[in-house]
């Protein structure tokens with residue numbers, strides 16, 4: 285039998301410099317999907333868009349740069365208030381986040 289799950293409190297993350305309201309308990313990928321966003325990164329060689337594919341942490345198609353760390357699987361990463369999320373180009377680059 286299907287059972288509703290209570291949403292966590294609303295928090296804010298920053299996606300490519302833009303504030304986005306999300307709910308604690310959601311993954312980054314789920315929150316961005318709910319925002320209508322499909323492309324999360326671009327491929328290294330051709331710059332083609334990639335997004336959520338397996339949703340279970342296996343394919344790595346959903347990786348983004350989170351708080352300066354590239355290659356983070358957004359389907360496995362819960363949102364956190366103040367988190368900084370960036371579209372990742374290729375393998376991404378490390379950044380120091382203050």
Ligand code: FES
Nearest residue numbers: 339341343344359
């Ligand atoms: S969608 Fe496959 S690892 Fe995240």
